Amino acid sequence: MITAKGYGTKHSFTDLKPYQFERQEAGAHEVEIEVLYCGVCHSDIHQVKNEWSNTVYPCVPGHEIVGRVRKVGAHVNKHAVGDLVGVGCMIDSCRQCEPCCGGEENYCESPNSWLATYNGPMVPASQADGENIYGRDNTFGGYSDVVTVNEDFVLKIPAALKPEVAAPILCAGVTTYSPLKHWKVKAGDQVGVLGFGGLGHMAAKLAKAMGAEVTVFTRTKEKLDEAARFGFKGVLEDDNDALEKLAMSFDFMLSTVPEKHDINPFIELLKRDATICVVGALDTMKGVDNQELAFHRKNVSASLIGSLAETQEVLDFCAEHGIGPDIEIIPIQGINDAYKKVIKGDVRFRYVIDMASLKDEKDDFATF
Structure with missing residues (x-):
């Protein structure tokens, strides 16, 4: 197991705080990614505050993840150690229904839909032996130093895009x-x-x-x-x-x-x-x-987010046309103030967390 550090919460009425938890090491078809940047999406706030009445706690948000591959499973062939990659809103789907087979995983029609990057449990039918390959009831997102993701749900970040700019493209x-x-x-x-x-x-x-x-x-x-x-x-x-x-x-x-x-x-x-x-x-x-x-x-x-193919397309499109979101980079320690500003509409236009700031964290990482 990998010891991961990040920011999360165990209640809808408490701030995000330093949180330590475990992730599984990369399996045969998975990649282990050191998180460099993570965008702050308004849906993170909805989820943390349980405004959609479906939040599973503890909750570690973040589905606009850009990082560097630091380990690959034995059968991974799409990514290599050192690659700059991205992870969006999904980390798996059933792979069997009509939308999935047609390249529209975001409309997966399995009973549990697609597996969200954070706030499971959305357990897909594609799992080995019918068990939760992520090893727990809910998935944890990119407000953390490391993620482990199936290679098919990992995107390539074009060289022409700055990694911090690429992050919000993965959702917004x-x-x-x-x-x-x-x-x-x-x-x-x-x-x-x-x-x-x-x-x-x-x-x-x-x-x-x-x-x-x-x-x-x-x-x-x-x-x-x-x-x-x-x-x-x-x-x-x-x-x-x-x-x-x-x-x-x-x-x-x-x-x-x-x-x-x-x-x-x-x-x-x-x-x-x-x-x-x-x-x-x-x-x-x-x-x-x-x-x-x-x-x-x-x-x-x-419309609901986009497919994996569309996510790669928009990354490439932005790189080709020299466009991207206007961002403000913040340390993870500023996330609760950032949420307040997003709610008030004071951000222009997207906050992106520099996850290197986790190394500056002085508080203890709780295990909830």
């Missing part, structure tokens, strides 16, 4: 890239992005790189100014006059707002046959005006 990047690709956003399309945080600014950058004309919708003047700084058109969500002028003008809209919100005003902005896709919130959404949908054959949909 693919979560927005996947729907843009699925709904075939192309050069000349009018694309609207609701929200301009970690997901929203990546969505806007990716859509622009695909050749689309991008308009950002936000609730604050500060975010409007940020959008202008990036070269995007911006509209305040409560500017009814501006919204009225944009009626029936968008080929595709993507909502990245991380909480329940009303999408009806934006459905009116869609062209006939166009789609608005929700990726930021897993809450039950407010009801939609079906008359507005029916009269123009508009569509409301949603």
Whole structure:
């Protein structure tokens, strides 16, 4: 077994604290990765605080992991010691259902779905001898110094991407890239992005790189100014006059707002046959005006992260086009303050933890 150190919590109402636990050593088809950087995703906060009512404690968050391979199993052939690699939201799936066989592991239809990088138990059917190959009831994520992952669920980080910049692409990047690709956003399309945080600014950058004309919708003047700084058109969500002028003008809209919100005003902005896709919130959404949908054959949909292939695609796409998230690097000791700022919307635009800071930890690593 490997002794791992990280930050975790055992309750929804306590801060993240230094935590020591054990990981299994790399099996025949696994790689052991020294974690260099881990992005801070809003879903980490939802999970830590049990806002989705499914958190398994103790919880060690983190699913935007970039690190270096330090050990490989006997039958690993996709990665080698020294490789710079990434791990996103999934570390396994059933590998047997139709979506998995079709390269869409993020829509795995096995009873337990895919195996999450943290906050199991989502035990996949692919496990050897039907046992939990990760050796416990819940998986632990990248707010730690080491992870062990099946080689098939490990991505390659392109040399043109800085490792700290690549980290948020593993969730924020693919979560927005996947729907843009699925709904075939192309050069000349009018694309609207609701929200301009970690997901929203990546969505806007990716859509622009695909050749689309991008308009950002936000609730604050500060975010409007940020959008202008990036070269995007911006509209305040409560500017009814501006919204009225944009009626029936968008080929595709993507909502990245991380909480329940009303999408009806934006459905009116869609062209006939166009789609608005929700990726930021897993809450039950407010009801939609079906008359507005029916009269123009508009569509409301949603999308869940992205497949392994899409995750590699978006990493390569960002490297090719020289784009990535705007980040602020923090030490792990600042994670609780970072959560507060994310909730308040004060971060521009994504926190990334430098996991080398774990070595500076002066407190004892509890075992909960």
